[in-house]
Each structure stands twice: as C-alpha cells, then as structure tokens.
Amino acid sequence: MTAYxxxxxxxxxxxxxxxSYVGLAAPAVLEAxxxxxxxxxxxxxxxxxxxxxxxxxxxRIMSRLGGGHVPVTNIDNACSSGGTALRTAIQDxxxxxxxxxxxxxxxxxxxxxxxxxxxxxxxxxxxxxxxMPALYAMRARRFLHExxxxxxxxxxxxxxxxxxxxxxxxxxxxxxxxxxQVLSSRPVADPLTLLQCCPTGDGAAATIVVSEAxxxxxxxPAVKVIASVLHSGEYxxxxxxxxxxxxxxxxAKDAYEMAGVGPEDIDxxxxxxxxxxxxxxxxxxxxxxxxxEAVPFLRSGATTYGGSVVVNPSGGLLxxxxxxxxxxxxxVVEAFWQLTxxxxxxxxxxxxxxxxxxxxxxxxxxxxxxxxxxxxxSA
Amino acid sequence: MTAYxxxxxxxxxxxxxxxSYVGLAAPAVLEAxxxxxxxxxxxxxxxxxxxxxxxxxxxRIMSRLGGGHVPVTNIDNACSSGGTALRTAIQDxxxxxxxxxxxxxxxxxxxxxxxxxxxxxxxxxxxxxxxMPALYAMRARRFLHExxxxxxxxxxxxxxxxxxxxxxxxxxxxxxxxxxQVLSSRPVADPLTLLQCCPTGDGAAATIVVSEAxxxxxxxPAVKVIASVLHSGEYxxxxxxxxxxxxxxxxAKDAYEMAGVGPEDIDxxxxxxxxxxxxxxxxxxxxxxxxxEAVPFLRSGATTYGGSVVVNPSGGLLxxxxxxxxxxxxxVVEAFWQLTxxxxxxxxxxxxxxxxxxxxxxxxxxxxxxxxxxxxxSA
Numbered sequence: 001m002t003a004y005x006x007x008x009x010x011x012x013x014x015x016x017x018x019x020s021y022v023g024l025a026a027p028a029v030l031e032a033x034x035x036x037x038x039x040x041x042x043x044x045x046x047x048x049x050x051x052x053x054x055x056x057x058x059x060r061i062m063s064r065l066g067g068g069h070v071p072v073t074n075i076d077n078a079c080s081s082g083g084t085a086l087r088t089a090i091q092d093x094x095x096x097x098x099x100x101x102x103x104x105x106x107x108x109x110x111x112x113x114x115x116x117x118x119x120x121x122x123x124x125x126x127x128x129x130x131x132m133p134a135l136y137a138m139r140a141r142r143f144l145h146e147x148x149x150x151x152x153x154x155x156x157x158x159x160x161x162x163x164x165x166x167x168x169x170x171x172x173x174x175x176x177x178x179x180x181q182v183l184s185s186r187p188v189a190d191p192l193t194l195l196q197c198c199p200t201g202d203g204a205a206a207t208i209v210v211s212e213a214x215x216x217x218x219x220x221p222a223v224k225v226i227a228s229v230l231h232s233g234e235y236x237x238x239x240x241x242x243x244x245x246x247x248x249x250x251x252a253k254d255a256y257e258m259a260g261v262g263p264e265d266i267d268x269x270x271x272x273x274x275x276x277x278x279x280x281x282x283x284x285x286x287x288x289x290x291x292x293e294a295v296p297f298l299r300s301g302a303t304t305y306g307g308s309v310v311v312n313p314s315g316g317l318l319x320x321x322x323x324x325x326x327x328x329x330x331x332v333v334e335a336f337w338q339l340t341x342x343x344x345x346x347x348x349x350x351x352x353x354x355x356x357x358x359x360x361x362x363x364x365x366x367x368x369x370x371x372x373x374x375x376x377x378s379a
Numbered sequence: 380m381t382a383y384x385x386x387x388x389x390x391x392x393x394x395x396x397x398x399s400y401v402g403l404a405a406p407a408v409l410e411a412x413x414x415x416x417x418x419x420x421x422x423x424x425x426x427x428x429x430x431x432x433x434x435x436x437x438x439r440i441m442s443r444l445g446g447g448h449v450p451v452t453n454i455d456n457a458c459s460s461g462g463t464a465l466r467t468a469i470q471d472x473x474x475x476x477x478x479x480x481x482x483x484x485x486x487x488x489x490x491x492x493x494x495x496x497x498x499x500x501x502x503x504x505x506x507x508x509x510x511m512p513a514l515y516a517m518r519a520r521r522f523l524h525e526x527x528x529x530x531x532x533x534x535x536x537x538x539x540x541x542x543x544x545x546x547x548x549x550x551x552x553x554x555x556x557x558x559x560q561v562l563s564s565r566p567v568a569d570p571l572t573l574l575q576c577c578p579t580g581d582g583a584a585a586t587i588v589v590s591e592a593x594x595x596x597x598x599x600p601a602v603k604v605i606a607s608v609l610h611s612g613e614y615x616x617x618x619x620x621x622x623x624x625x626x627x628x629x630x631a632k633d634a635y636e637m638a639g640v641g642p643e644d645i646d647x648x649x650x651x652x653x654x655x656x657x658x659x660x661x662x663x664x665x666x667x668x669x670x671x672e673a674v675p676f677l678r679s680g681a682t683t684y685g686g687s688v689v690v691n692p693s694g695g696l697l698x699x700x701x702x703x704x705x706x707x708x709x710x711v712v713e714a715f716w717q718l719t720x721x722x723x724x725x726x727x728x729x730x731x732x733x734x735x736x737x738x739x740x741x742x743x744x745x746x747x748x749x750x751x752x753x754x755x756x757s758a
Contacts, residue, residue: 046611055430055457056740056749059611063747068613069629072749073463074455078434084452088467095474232425232438234447250448361435368442370435370451 003093004215004379005207005223007036008333013172013203013321015110021053024204024326025061025106032102032333036208037218040067043208044098049075049085049105050325052112058104079272079360081105082205082328083230083372089209090228099211105329106204109322114200132274133197137189139242140277144191146243149280151191153295155182157276158195158318160304165315167345170330172201172321196276196318203323205330215379221340223354227259227375233361233368247371248285248359255355255373256287263287266309266375267351268338270331272358273316283311286357310348313338324360328372331356339378352378382472383594383758384586384602386415387712392551392582392700394489400432403583404440404485411481411585411712416597419446422587423477428454428464428484429704431491437483458651458739460484461584461707462609462751468588469607478590484708485583488701493579511653512576516568518621519656523570525622528659530570532674534561536655537574537697539683544694546724549709551580551700575655575697582702584709594758600719602733606638606754612740612747626750627664627738634734634752635666642666645688645754646730647717649710651737652695662690665736689727692717703739707751710735718757731757 009031016024025048033040040062048058058072077084082105089103130138143149159179165171177195185194215222231254233247256262263286271286273279280294288309289297297303303311314320314334317327335354337343354376361369388410395403404427412419419441427437437451456463461484468482509517522528538558544550556574564573594601610633612626635641642665650665652658659673667688668676676682682690693699693713696706714733716722733755740748 051434055455056747059456059740059747059749062611063613066613068611068747070611071466071609072456072611073467073609076434076453076455077438077451087450088452091470091474091476095470095476097470097474230450230452232441232447232449232451234442234445361438368435368438368447370438 002212003090003209003225005225005332005336005376006210006215006218006220007032007038007208008336009035010170010205010330010333011203012170013323014201016202017110019202021050021057021106021108022061022064024108024202025104025206026065028204028206029061029065029102029104032206032208037220038100038208040065042100043067043070043102044100045070045092046072046102046104047075047085047088048072049081049329050107051076051078051081052107052324057106061104077360077370079324080328080358080370080372081325083356083358083374084370086207086329086332086374087228087230087372090225093209093211099214101209102206103209103329104206105326107323107325108202109200109324110202133189133192136275136277137192139281140191142242143277143280147292147295149295151183152179154191154196154276155179156298157273157279158182161273161312161316161318164313165319168315168319171315171319172199173319192275198274198317198322201321201323203321203326203330205326205333207329207332207336221342222379223336223339223376224379225374226377227255227373229255229258229373231371243281245281245285247369248282248357251371251373252286255375259375261353261375265353266355267353268310268313268348269355269357270312270314270316270334273312273318274322279311282357305348313346313348328356328358331358332374335376339376381591382469382588382604384604384711384715384755385589385594385597385599386411386417386587387715388414389549389584389709389712390582391549392702393580395581396489398581400429400436400485400487401440401443403487403581404483404585405444407583407585408440408444408481408483411587415587416599417479417587419444421479422446422449422481423479424449424471425451425481425483426454426464426467427451428460428708429486430455430457430460431486431703436485440483456739456749458703459707459737459749459751460704462735462737462753463749465586465708465711465753466607466609466751469604472588472590478593480588481585482588482708483585484705486702486704487581488579488703489581512568512571515654515656516571518660519570521621522656522659526671526674528674530562531558533570533575533655534558535677536652536658537561540652540691540695540697543692544698547694547699550694550698551578552698571654577653577696577701580700580702582700582705582709584705584712586708586711586715600721601758602715602718602755603758604753605756606634606752608634608637608752610750622660624660624664626748627661627736630750630752631665634754638754640732640754644732645734646732647689647692647727648734648736649691649693649695649713652691652697653701658690661736665734684727692725692727707735707737710737711753714755718755
C-alpha cells in the first residue's frame with residue numbers, strides 16, 4: 001500500500017530554554033493536523049523520534065493534547081531518530097494497520113548547556129576521545145588532501161546554506177555569512193571553524209502520514225512516499241575510506257531502487273550537513289554528482305536556487321540547527337512544503353521530487369550507526 | 380500475515396556491574412538465534428527496546444556481533460519497552476516487509492546505584508513528588524480499604540512469586556520467602572515492605588519472530604502470536620479509580636478481541652508485578668477473576684502450579700527482577716519456553732496459551748503511559 005504525507009508542522013528552531021518536550025512538540029503537531037484537516041482523535045498511531053527526552057515523550061505529548069489511548073512508540077536512533085520515526089509511521093500505514101499515523105521529531109539540546117553532543121560510551125571512536133567535530137575535521141583534512149580542495153571550498157557550503165536559511169523563518173540562524181566570516185570564526189577542530197558546524201538547539205516538527213483512501217477523502221495537498229529506507233552499519237577495522245560513508249551509500253542505493261528513480265530525477269535534497277565537509281561528501285555519496293566532483297559541483301551553482309538540484313533549500317543543519325530527533329522530521333516538512341508549492345520565498349521552482357537524508361552515530365556511519373533516506377513525490 | 384516466535388534467549392537477571400549494554404544483550408541474542416536455528420545474517424530487521432542505554436544501543440549490539448546493515452530501531456516505552464519492541468518486530472513480519480525479525484530487550488539499572496527509577500520530569504505525579512513505590516503504596520492502601528484485605532494478602536503474592544522464582548535459574552532472587560519475612564522486611568512506602576517491591580538490576584532477553592513460511596522451513600518449536608497490542612493513556616483529572624487501571628483494561632479488551640479468545644482460555648500469564656499490589660489489581664483488570672475477587676482468587680491457589688491459570692511462573696518481576704527494557708521480552712521468552720514444553724522444573728502442565736503484560740508510566744497507566752499485551756498460542 002502507498003503512504004502519503006498530507007500535513008506538516010514545525011516550530012522555529014533555536015534556544016527555547018523554558019520549553020519542555022511537550023511544549024516544543026505541541027505546536028508542531030497541532031499545525032500538522034490543521035494543515036491536513038485531521039482531528040487528533042482520528043490519529044491511529046504515533047511514532048515519536050527523540051534522543052534526550054526521557055521516558056514516554058510521545059505519550060506525554062499525546063496526553064497533554066488530549067489524544068491518548070492510541071499506540072505510541074518512542075524511537076531513538078540518534079541523529080536519524082526523526083527519519084526513523086517517519087519510517088515507522090509510513091510502515092504503520094503501508095501495512096494497512098492504520099489509516100492515519102502521526103510522526104513527531106523533537107529534542108532539546110540546551111538542557112546540556114553548550115558544546116558537542118554526548119556520544120555512546122561504548123563507541124570505539126568515543127573511547128579514543130573522538131567527538132563529532134574531531135571526526136568531521138579528520139574527514140575534512142582527508143578531503144582537502146585527496147581533492148586538492150581548499151578551506152574556501154568548505155566555507156562555500158556555509159555561505160550557500162546560510163543564504164538559503166536567511167529566508168527561512170524556522171531556521172535558528174537567519175543571517176547570511178561571507179566566506180571571510182566563516183574562515184575567521186573561532187577554530188573548532190582544524191580545518192573546521194565555528195561557522196562550519198551546525199548549532200545545538202531545541203526544536204520539533206511533525207507530519208501526518210495517511211493511506212491512499214484517506215488522502216483521496218481529504219483532497220488537499222499531498223506528497224507520495226516512494227522510498228523509505230533505514231540502514232545500520234558494521235564495524236570495519238583497519239583502513240576505512242572516510243570519504244565513502246558506507247551507510248549513506250547503501251541507503252541511497254536502496255532508496256533509488258525502491259523508488260525506481262535516479263539522482264537525476266531529484267529536484268531538491270535536504271541532507272545531513274552537520275558540518276560543511278559533510279555536504280560535500282554526501283553530494284558524491286548520494287550520487288548527485290560524480291565521485292571526486294563535489295567541489296566543482298558546488299562551485300557551479302548546481303546546488304543552489306536555479307541549479308539542477310537545490311540542496312538544503314531550508315538552510316540545512318548549518319542554518320536551521322540540529323535538535324537531534326527533530327532534524328529528520330523538519331527535512332520532510334520542508335520537502336512537503338516545497339513539493340506542495342507552499343515554501344513561499346524559499347520555493348524551488350518546479351520541484352516535484354525530493355530526497356531527505358539523516359545519518360548518525362560513529363564516524364557519520366562508517367562504523368555502527370543509523371541512516372534514513374526518504375524520497376517523496378508530488379501527488 | 381501471521382507471525383511466530385521461534386526462538387528465545389535470556390541472561391540471568393541481576394547486578395552485572397561490569398557489563399555494557401552490548402555485553403548484556405549479546406548472549407541473549409546468540410541464544411535466541413541458536414534456538415531458532417537461524418544465523419545473524421538472515422535477520423531482516425531489529426527492534427531494540429531499552430530505556431537507559433543511550434544512543435544506538437541496537438546498532439552497537441548488531442555491529443559488535445557482526446550483523447550490521449539491517450534496519451535497527453531503538454524503542455523506549457519505559458517499562459513497556461520490551462513489549463513494544465516485540466510488537467514492532469511482529470509488525471515487520473506481519474506486514475510482509477521481512478521474514479525474520481529480531482527483538483531485543485535490555486537495560487542496566489545498576490548504573491544509577493540503588494533506589495527507585497527516575498520518572499519523567501514533566502509527569503504531573505512526579506511533579507507532586509510521587510515516585511513509583513509511593514504510587515503503588517497509595518493503590519495498596521485503597522485496595523486494603525475497599526476490599527477489607529490485609530497486609531497478609533499482599534505478602535501472599537511475594538510468597539507465591541518467590542516460590543516460583545526459586546526454581547528459575549534466570550531470576551535475580553533464587554530464594555523463597557515466608558509471609559513473616561515479607562512483612563518484617565524494611566518498610567518502603569506503607570503498607571509496602573522491601574520484599575513486596577521488585578528489585579532493580581541488569582538484564583537482557585531476545586526473541587526471533589518469523590513468518591509462516593520461515594516457520595515451516597525451520598520446522599522447530601514455534602509459538603503463534605494471536606494478539607499484539609499497545610495502548611497509551613490519557614490524563615484524567617479529578618477522582619480516579621486507582622484499582623481500575625484504564626490502560627491495562629483497554630489493552631486486555633483489545634487483545635482478547637484480536638485473539639478471539641477469553642481469559643478462561645489462558646493457561647499462564649506473565650504480568651507486571653512491580654509491587655505485590657499490582658498483581659492483585661491486574662488479576663481483575665485482565666479478567667482472570669471477577670472484580671473484587673482478587674484475594675480469594677489468589678488464596679484459592681488458582682494462580683500457582685496446579686491452578687487454573689499460573690500467574691508469573693517465572694517468579695515475575697518480584698523474583699526475576701525488573702531491568703526495564705528487558706522485562707517485556709523476558710516474559711515472552713518464558714511464555715515461549717512454557718508453550719514449547721522447554722520450561723524444565725517450571726513447566727506449567729498442558730499450557731497451550733499464554734498472555735504477557737507490561738505497563739509503565741504515571742500511576743501504572745492511569746495517567747499517560749504505555750501498556751503492551753501479547754497473547755501467544757502453541758503452534
């Protein structure tokens with residue numbers, strides 16, 4: 001059976017120090033329901049993706065909104081929690097078990113103060129003292145070495161995504177930055193500077209996933225799910241090619257197969273640009289350009305407005321922020337808005353097919369981790 | 380499509396201070412696979428229920444065992460995490476998406492030292508200072524008042540379940556206790572004494588869920604899933620009947636309907652006896668006896684060996700312990716052993732149908748919470 005996204009909602013990401021998980025998520029859920037034209041009592045199941053909310057976040061949200069009783073499953077797949085929650089909601093609908101599923105992504109990182117994310121203690125890389133910015137910096141170093149690229153090429157990703165984000169009212173950062181500002185910002189892990197790292201913050205997003213029958217009854221804007229993929233990774237000892245993230249590559253391959261489309265069919269992508277280097281690597285991994293061509297691809301303007309595939313029209317993690325469990329869901333809400341022509345000044349002209357991509361754990365999924373990719377099409 | 384449990388594994392529950400989540404779960408997973416006669420590479424999806432393991436527990440387990448790549452979903456539904464993970468695995472198989480799903484339940488509570496569980500901060504009852512033993516003590520007080528029962532009736536639950544657990548090599552407690560010992564143990568929250576509260580500890584359990592076709596190919600012992608239910612609760616203000624837990628009642632009603640059977644068909648039940656009072660309340664809630672008849676039902680011997688429905692043949696949470704995410708899965712492994720006549724000295728004679736029941740959050744589910752019930756039948 002086919003599943004459709006018929007509603008999406010999101011709050012402005014940022015530092016909401018005084019908000020509980022219920023407070024963050026409730027407006028996003030209510031907006032998604034209103035957009036879909038569905039009441040809370042019609043929801044048949046709930047999948048809630050979050051990493052740091054403690055017990056029964058989804059149940060607390062539903063209870064406070066007055067929509068208890070339904071099966072609620074809380075899902076933690078680190079940075080892929082939002083994407084995994086969407087997949088669970090899609091599976092609920094595709095299996096015929098329910099006609100209307102609610103998927104929520106929410107997290108609050110300001111509860112931890114500032115700094116990088118806590119990593120799993122038993123992760124072999126964490127055991128070696130490697131935190132996320134350090135891992136991505138190693139990857140960036142390798143990239144510069146192999147490709148003869150420069151730090152200016154890295155900075156160009158921030159310049160592009162902050163420009164996209166500057167017209168996104170839901171983004172944590174709403175200002176543009178120049179290459180000079182990016183490169184002269186505080187060093188975090190050489191060659192990555194502060195403005196090349198996504199901010200931590202709080203946020204929430206929600207989508208409504210329905211069956212073909214419900215979609216026809218509602219008759220409003222809808223987006224068809226043509227691929228929904230989740231992968232984990234294996235530990236690989238010895239030499240590992242940091243520029244070929246196995247887990248994202250495998251997920252992309254499966255997603256294209258499932259959808260019966262190729263990278264050339266995709267009009268816009270929301271991908272996991274936790275750091276500038278990540279976007280360049282994923283251009284190649286997701287097949288948006290040839291291996292080794294990421295820098296000229298970016299420099300050509302292909303991935304901004306007017307290009308062949310607009311990457312992170314929302315501004316991506318670098319602008320919107322990265323409230324872990326919320327990110328994958330926010331990407332899908334952006335894709336829903338774009339494919340239903342509701343993206344306002346951020347509208348990607350003529351967009352009919354979108355990909356969303358989140359990945360987390362280990363060194364961006366070379367080791368154990370979780371990657372979730374969805375492909376969506378205008379319905 | 381129908382789903383079958385064809386393998387189960389468990390470690391001895393207890394205080395495993397030096398074990399990681401991977402270390403706890405790996406032996407249970409390997410045992411479940413061995414029992415089923417399935418190799419790790421045949422597993423098509425993994426659902427891992429845990430509450431306190433941090434990011435990507437399921438991925439870490441699979442990675443270290445050498446079984447990466449597959450979709451792994453980590454699920455946290457508090458005390459119902461194990462039951463919810465099983466439900467997700469069953470849905471994966473019933474939807475035809477995969478033929479073989481692995482469900483894991485694991486948690487380590489010794490990481491928190493001793494004492495009661497952390498509760499969600501936004502829970503209205505926690506905000507009022509009510510922790511689990513206090514909540515159950517209130518329920519016990521009400522029960523004694525309404526039913527004219529005595530503390531001796533409460534203690535009889537511990538006496539029965541510790542007797543059952545004394546011959547369960549996987550139980551945290553392996554000794555019997557007398558009524559006098561129960562009542563003279565340290566007071567925790569009047570009228571509940573220490574030996575009326577389940578211990579905290581560490582543990583893991585795993586099951587293999589397969590399709591009809593795989594079950595036929597394997598040809599080994601199998602148990603058919605005839606009901607798999609998950610419910611959440613709504614916040615109810617004002618007077619609430621603490622002896623009628625709405626969430627468990629609704630789950631039981633749905634489960635009986637789904638299975639097309641009644642309480643009289645059930646030969647054994649593993650239920651959520653986190654405290655003695657809970658078992659008495661759930662006798663009635665699950666329909667094992669009439670409303671108001673829990674004490675005479677227990678006293679008649681109906682719920683121990685030789686009775687009409689053996690409740691907690693494993694010894695229940697009071698004996699086996701309650702490593703949160705592991706509990707629901709351990710119940711199902713016990714049911715698998717019982718229904719496939721592999722329970723050794725704990726064998727419930729002639730058992731062909733079993734129910735498992737976990738519930739968590741708020742006041743045992745009167746407020747928001749999660750309850751999962753499964754009904755299994757010899758295949």
